[in-house]
Amino acid sequence: MAILTKQQAQDILKKVLSYSKSDSCEISLRGSDGGNIRYARNAVSTAGQISTMSLAVSATYGKKTGSASINEFDDASLEKVVKRAEELAMLAPENPEFMPLLGPQEFPVSPTFNSKTAAITPDTRAEMVGQSLKVIKDGKLEGAGFLENSTSFNAIMNSKGLFAYNTDTDVSFSVTVRNQEGTGSGYVSQSFNNLDKMDTLALSKIAASKANGSAAAKAIEPGKYTVILEPLAASDIIENMFRGFDARSADEGRSFMSKKGGGTRLGEQLFSENVNIYSDPMNPDLPSATWNGDGQLLKKTKWVENGVVKNLAYSRYWADQKGVEPVPFGRSFVMEGGTQSLEELIKGTEKGILVTRFWYIRSVDPQTLLLTGLTRDGTFYIENGEIKFPVKNFRFNESPVIMLNNVEALGKPVRSGNVIIPPMKIRDFTFTSLSDAV
Amino acid sequence: MKRKDFLYLTGMGMGTLMLPNLSAFGNPIDPLQALDGVDVRLKKQLADVALNAAKSKGATYADVRIGRYLNQFVATREKRVQGVANTESYGIGVRVIANGCWGFAATNSMSTDAIAKAAEQAVAVAKANSKIQGEPVQLAPQKGFGEVSWKAPIEINTFEVPIKEKVDLLLKVNDVALQNGATYVNSVMFAVNEQKYFASTDGSYIDQDIHRIYPTFGVTKIDKASGKFQTRSSLSSPMGMGYEYLNASPEDKVQGVITRYKNRYDMLEDVKFAAQNATEKVTAKSVEPGKYDLVLDPSHLWLTIHESVGHPTELDRVLGYEANYAGTSFLTLDKWKSKKFKFGSDKVNIVADKTQKGSLGAVGYDDEGVKCGKWDIIKDGVLVNYQAIRDQAHIIGLDASQGCCYSQGWDDVQFQRMPNISLQPGKEKLSVDDMIKNVEKGIYIVGNGSFSIDQQRYNFQFGGQLFYEIKNGKIVGMLNDVAYQANTQEFWNSCTAVCDESDYRLGGSFNDGKGQPSQSSAVSHGSSTTRFNGVNVINTARKI
Incomplete structure (x- = not known):
């Protein structure tokens, strides 16, 4: 029951809308079916199968809005949830930021659904985890990992005739492999909407190789180093910057995108010339719905072009205030790169540090977007184009804005979590202390 | 509130947050609503x-959690209300052991057929995974308590206000902030009510009612000339209390360079x-990096305790489960x-305590039916114990769990x-x-700020809200850019x-994340003001 077809979703939404008496009404319906296996110490620790569906109604009189939700779907419950939202709306204070609802829109269908992924069973998951465990046990290593799949649908309808529906699938896998002595650790993580792309065996081999390769790391002095960030490490840091592409906080003077003396840095050369970032829900390697919860169309949007800030996100309210067109916040961010492989980037490096991933990244200063965090699961010293030895983990204090002004080279972009990003070579990256953690 | 629910609720439209299932404006209690909870007799029948379904399919152990989770969220900025959200989530989670392996299934469909099917699915998951399982699960014995209940000792139910x-x-x-020079201000009130029912094949039927509240704000000051901005967050703490938390009397205030x-x-x-x-x-002096004696207020120290003592003494982390x-x-x-x-x-004496009144972690029984208590973790500076649940107790030689099992909702599996x-x-x-009188070169830190710690909890970095420079036993001014x-x-x-008990206060985390899929829990950390000598302080100022 949790995954409704477009027609089934539309039928329920129409029925709910027929109960509405308010000036305007928005309804949202979503459901998901999924399961997971978590394993550690080379055995399954927890596993589950979860199915949910819920409906939310938002009713508005003038600028007074009330909302209610329910997870029961008989007619009486559906009628009750509309009535409750309307009662609340009549009692609510006016929201000066309320924007009139959008009318009907055409939304292209993004390739977010994959039938093979949707057909995953507990046995499929057990088999995929079994392959990972075999690599780990054969290597006399210790593994902990997580495999999760879900199929979900989302639909919205409003009283101005807007309707949107999307269904998607996702399968995610990550594993940490450690040696028996606890002196080496490796990690991989991947997400796809297509099960065929997920190879838990091959991924586990990479993590196992990193676990062995990172054992007995040497301590080297913290300081400024040229770093090569694997795509995972790069995405860990750069993702923290995307949410700063917000016009309102920039206009208000409380963002790294704020300009001294007022206004935003839109149009400024804020990064190196080789930095290009866009979002595109239709990207086949990272598809996402082509509409947001507001009912706005999401399309390919350039955020940074040749280092220049090309767009900031404007909510419908803020765009109205500023007299510009709304720019919905992007999904499926892509940072462009070059053609070099990670190995080629390493080969072209005289002295540097290779970083597998970062961990526990937190904002230190929102004004400069200074972040702190640590390297984890495989950090290596590079000399004369070769990996020489593993090094102990570092704490860094660095701003992605400074980092993207120090770009030496960008490799070939790949999907890492929910972004597509290249491995990157960055000069003068600031490590501030050493960590004993493995 | 679960993060994914919050994103869902706030994603629907600008300022139109979802308000499920609860009376919100005006009338404090809607008789149709969930405040009275589900009839305990019905919950027992469903459990x-x-x-029975789990046992009939071959489970050697099963537990059931029927939960109704209410959340309320009121958010404002400056002169306007950004949103009010009431969420309610009701459903059932079934956890079983079959063929020596754990399985879990959950559904929001509360018919007896759907519940029996969820139990069967949990057994099917356990059996599928038993093919790749190593050692069978070993549960510490737990006697059944029969039909019992526990209620948080609140004075005013926040949901009834x-x-x-x-x-x-x-x-x-917000008005007070703007009157006193703030450029922007956001303020928020969170309230949580967990109505949860636990039953197990050990013979326990436990009904519990838990409340949490978290009023907080953030103030921003922008200096237009320099383009610099500074923020200061609330010194409140999330608490396991009702609305009475907001009724402070003079004896609840700690006077000093800043009131806490x-x-x-x-x-x-x-x-x-x-x-x-x-x-x-905005105009405070930028700190000179170097070694300082730190005097840490409980409104700051709770987070350092949480990250550097709380997490590394979790037995599941020690064993490798995380x-x-x-x-x-x-x-x-x-x-x-x-x-x-x-x-x-x-x-340094540090205790674990699931019974502390007003704390976020206080419950009668944990989410696997274990009665809660108090025990030493660090005694006179020495590590003496961890935090364990039923399937880990035997590993540290315990014959019973320490009652540290929790799940954020009916649809997530419980864990340590x-x-x-x-x-x-x-x-x-x-x-x-x-304490300050004896410090020659130090920094007095109030309120929690930026925090980061490595995956084995060796190396950490903390910021704060307020930093006061101490010179020769006196506070001489405010500092900036301190970590x-x-x-x-x-x-x-x-x-x-460590200051004496008259200074003891609770701080806490309203949303502590852990596990895969990630779950949130709430936990308190008490302390008195504490001094640490010769700690490395860095300067965090940068130019972009």
Whole structure:
């Protein structure tokens, strides 16, 4: 029951809308079916199968809005949830930021659904985890990992005739492999909407190789180093910057995108010339719905072009205030790169540090977007184009804005979590202390 | 509130947050609503359906959690209400052991057929996974308690306070901030009510009612000329209390260079100081990096305790169950077995306590039916114990669980979560003023800020809200750009003094994340003001 077809979703939404008496009404319906296996110490620790569906109604009189939700779907419950939202709306204070609802829109269908992924069973998951465990046990290593799949649908309808529906699938896998002595650790993580792309065996081999390769790391002095960030490490840091592409906080003077003396840095050369970032829900390697919860169309949007800030996100309210067109916040961010492989980037490096991933990244200063965090699961010293030895983990204090002004080279972009990003070579990256953690 | 639910609710439209299933404005209680909870007789019947179905399919153990989780969220900025969200989630989760392996299934469909099917699915999951399982699950014995109940000792149910009262308070808070020089202000009130029912094949039927509240704000001051901005957050703490938390009397206030709060909170007073502090911070001196003696207020120290003591003493981390996400721990079993691992100085006594009144972690029974208690974690500086649940107890030689099992909802499987972990006050009389008097070169830090720690909990870096420079026993002014970096063991061994119990206060985390899929839990950490000598302080100022 949790995954409704477009027609089934539309039928329920129409029925709910027929109960509405308010000036305007928005309804949202979503459901998901999924399961997971978590394993550690080379055995399954927890596993589950979860199915949910819920409906939310938002009713508005003038600028007074009330909302209610329910997870029961008989007619009486559906009628009750509309009535409750309307009662609340009549009692609510006016929201000066309320924007009139959008009318009907055409939304292209993004390739977010994959039938093979949707057909995953507990046995499929057990088999995929079994392959990972075999690599780990054969290597006399210790593994902990997580495999999760879900199929979900989302639909919205409003009283101005807007309707949107999307269904998607996702399968995610990550594993940490450690040696028996606890002196080496490796990690991989991947997400796809297509099960065929997920190879838990091959991924586990990479993590196992990193676990062995990172054992007995040497301590080297913290300081400024040229770093090569694997795509995972790069995405860990750069993702923290995307949410700063917000016009309102920039206009208000409380963002790294704020300009001294007022206004935003839109149009400024804020990064190196080789930095290009866009979002595109239709990207086949990272598809996402082509509409947001507001009912706005999401399309390919350039955020940074040749280092220049090309767009900031404007909510419908803020765009109205500023007299510009709304720019919905992007999904499926892509940072462009070059053609070099990670190995080629390493080969072209005289002295540097290779970083597998970062961990526990937190904002230190929102004004400069200074972040702190640590390297984890495989950090290596590079000399004369070769990996020489593993090094102990570092704490860094660095701003992605400074980092993207120090770009030496960008490799070939790949999907890492929910972004597509290249491995990157960055000069003068600031490590501030050493960590004993493995 | 779960993060994914919050994103869902706030994603629907600008300012139109979802308000499910609860009366919000005006009338405080809607008789149709969930405040009275589901009839306990019905819950027992439904639980028995699941337990029987699981057993009939071959489960050797089963437990059932029927939960109704209510969340309320009121958000404002400056002169307007951004949103009010009430969420309700009701459903059932069934956990089983079959073929020696765990399985779990959950559904929001509460018919007896759907519940029986969920129990069967849980058994099917366990059996599928038993093919790749190593050792069978070993559960510490737990007697059944029969039909029992526990209620948080609140005075005022936050959900019964009209939304209007909360909106009025928050808008007044914002007004005070703006009157006192703030450029922007956001204020928020969160409330949680967990109505949860647990039943197991051990013969327990446990009905519990848990409440949490978190009023908080953030003030921003922008200096247009320089383009610089500074923020100051609320010094409140999330609490396991009702709306009475907001009724502060003079004895709940700790006076000093800045007023801090004990068991109750004065939001209007704090925001006035916050606006003034944010303005002061714009022109405060940038810190000279180096070694300083730190005097840490409980409103700050709770987070350092949470990250550097709470997490590394979680037994699941020690054993490797969290290796793929939160990480492992430097507090390995050999250190505990030695009985002489000096985690900290002799002044450091840290207890785990699931019974502390008003704390976020207080419950009668945990989410696998274990009665809750209190125990030592660090005694006179030595590591003496961990935090365990039923399937781990045997690993550290315990014949019973310590009651640390928790799940954020009916649709997530329960696992080991942190109990309240608190630093015990000093035994000798010592006030904050007397502590500061003896510091030659130091920084007094109030409120929590930026935080980061490695995956084995060795290396950490913390910021704060307010930093006061101490010179020759006196506070001489405010500092900026301060963060301290340390190694956990060295840091706790540099603890030279802890103020007495008259200064003891709770801080806490309203949303502590752990596990895969990630779950949130709430936990308190108490302490008195504490001194640490010779800690490395860095300067965090940069130019972009």
